[in-house]
Amino acid sequence: METRYPEEVNPWEAQVSRSDLAAKKLKLDEGLWKILREPSREIIVHIPVQMDDGTLETFTGFRVQHSIDRGPAKGGIRYSPKLTLDEARALASWMTWKCALVNIPFGGSAGGVICNPDKMSKREIERLTRRYTAELMEVLGPEKDVPGPDINTDEQIMAWIMDTYSMHVRHTVTAVVTGKPVELGGSHGRNEATGRGLMIVCDEAIKKLNMNRDQTRVVIQGFGNVGSNAARLMHRRGYKIVGVSTSTGGLYNRNGIDIDALWMYHKRNNTLVRFPGAAESGSAELLVTDCDILIPAAVENQITSRNADRLKAQILCEGANGPTTAEADDILADKRVFVIPDILANSGGVTVSYFEWVQDRQGYFWPESEVNDRLDHTMRTSFAEVLKATETHDVSNRIAAYMLAIDRVAYTLRQRGIYA
Ligand code: NAD
Numbered sequence: 001m002e003t004r005y006p007e008e009v010n011p012w013e014a015q016v017s018r019s020d021l022a023a024k025k026l027k028l029d030e031g032l033w034k035i036l037r038e039p040s041r042e043i044i045v046h047i048p049v050q051m052d053d054g055t056l057e058t059f060t061g062f063r064v065q066h067s068i069d070r071g072p073a074k075g076g077i078r079y080s081p082k083l084t085l086d087e088a089r090a091l092a093s094w095m096t097w098k099c100a101l102v103n104i105p106f107g108g109s110a111g112g113v114i115c116n117p118d119k120m121s122k123r124e125i126e127r128l129t130r131r132y133t134a135e136l137m138e139v140l141g142p143e144k145d146v147p148g149p150d151i152n153t154d155e156q157i158m159a160w161i162m163d164t165y166s167m168h169v170r171h172t173v174t175a176v177v178t179g180k181p182v183e184l185g186g187s188h189g190r191n192e193a194t195g196r197g198l199m200i201v202c203d204e205a206i207k208k209l210n211m212n213r214d215q216t217r218v219v220i221q222g223f224g225n226v227g228s229n230a231a232r233l234m235h236r237r238g239y240k241i242v243g244v245s246t247s248t249g250g251l252y253n254r255n256g257i258d259i260d261a262l263w264m265y266h267k268r269n270n271t272l273v274r275f276p277g278a279a280e281s282g283s284a285e286l287l288v289t290d291c292d293i294l295i296p297a298a299v300e301n302q303i304t305s306r307n308a309d310r311l312k313a314q315i316l317c318e319g320a321n322g323p324t325t326a327e328a329d330d331i332l333a334d335k336r337v338f339v340i341p342d343i344l345a346n347s348g349g350v351t352v353s354y355f356e357w358v359q360d361r362q363g364y365f366w367p368e369s370e371v372n373d374r375l376d377h378t379m380r381t382s383f384a385e386v387l388k389a390t391e392t393h394d395v396s397n398r399i400a401a402y403m404l405a406i407d408r409v410a411y412t413l414r415q416r417g418i419y420a
Helices: 011-025 030-037 085-101 122-135 155-169 190-208 225-237 259-269 283-287 326-334 348-362 368-393 397-416
Strands: 041-050 056-067 073-080 108-114 145-149 217-221 240-246 249-252 279-281 293-296 315-317 338-340
Touching: 011 030, 011 085, 011 326, 011 397, 030 397, 041 085, 041 122, 056 073, 056 085, 056 122, 073 085, 073 155, 073 348, 085 108, 085 348, 085 368, 085 397, 108 145, 122 155, 145 155, 145 348, 190 225, 190 293, 190 315, 190 338, 190 348, 190 368, 217 225, 217 283, 225 240, 225 259, 240 259, 240 283, 249 283, 279 283, 338 397, 348 368, 368 397
Parallel strands: 073 108, 073 145, 217 240, 217 293, 293 315, 315 338
Antiparallel strands: 041 056, 056 108, 240 249, 249 279
């Protein structure tokens, strides 16, 4: 297999190669695709932060708004030493497609700051977050662009963003971010929503492939918000979780890992290392370990032209954004792996973020059962729509998902007349 490394692992290139193909299959007007293909706004900020030792540092941050055609931009905030503008551009575009795919009235955005939160104190992260928010005051807002959590950001960080924004506009604006603590206008069910969504689409996939849940072995890469919640919920539903990993290593037990015990162990020790109920295993090794469902729920570019041919899973359910490269897509298609693409599989997070935004604006909060029921409905409907488009257009699940999404955004643009 020919590889285009490092181009293969550029998330923007990965996004563009799939969306270009989908636009072509849709026979989308060239001019219209020119508008939709590129992000509409890219902001770079250099943020001064006073560190705990009194020294001054500057950090570079981004906010990319890909589209606001279907509603306010919506997208995560990522803190990572490896964050690039191309990554933010890709994540912003994926959010546009994801929101259109699950039919919620948002556009797409993404952003974050190049920093290593593992080496910063809580106070330093707070100062960084507040300054980053202040720099973006003009472009954020419940009607403009609504951030949410992503890698290395959590409900505390969302609370600081909400507070900083509110200080500037001089009244409390809960709807400016999602993924907040429930006490500050967050939604019940948001914390587990992405993991719950993964479980729902896996349920649909095994039904389609006539597989039995209690004999279905699952490997999950990543034990953060997405991976740990997927593991816990799927374990409770009867799936056998045989492997999990974090950036510091993984665990494998062919008889299944006791995820509730692992959850407590991870909470206490902040690591999976030396958990007594499973053997140690490398994270890369786990990706090609024998299993039925593989859920990459960590970072981009984990399944590439270098390892795709060694995957054993029948179902690849993408919890992370962009875990599979375009080159790997072809190999997986040859192997007949059933792919549940990221923009569908992990859309439970933004779906419940939408519910949170609605509840904040209504000032009326729903019980968790209502949130979960609505999420269930959205995930199952979207899964069925993607499968139908796969058959209708005779394309992969991923290209079908892109086609559905791009068609919806293009339709809005035509109706609004931007393109006239
Ligand atoms: P997180 O920061 O909570 O967790 C990330 C996890 O990945 C950690 O356990 C980390 O140790 C692990 N990890 C990093 N590199 C790894 C490697 N090489 N091997 C194994 N594990 C590794 O982040 P998160 O919010 O869970 O997000 C994970 C992915 O899901 C990202 O791609 C994110 O964009 C996507 N996503 C998140 C949400 C959400 O609601 N948080 C929604 C949709 C998509």
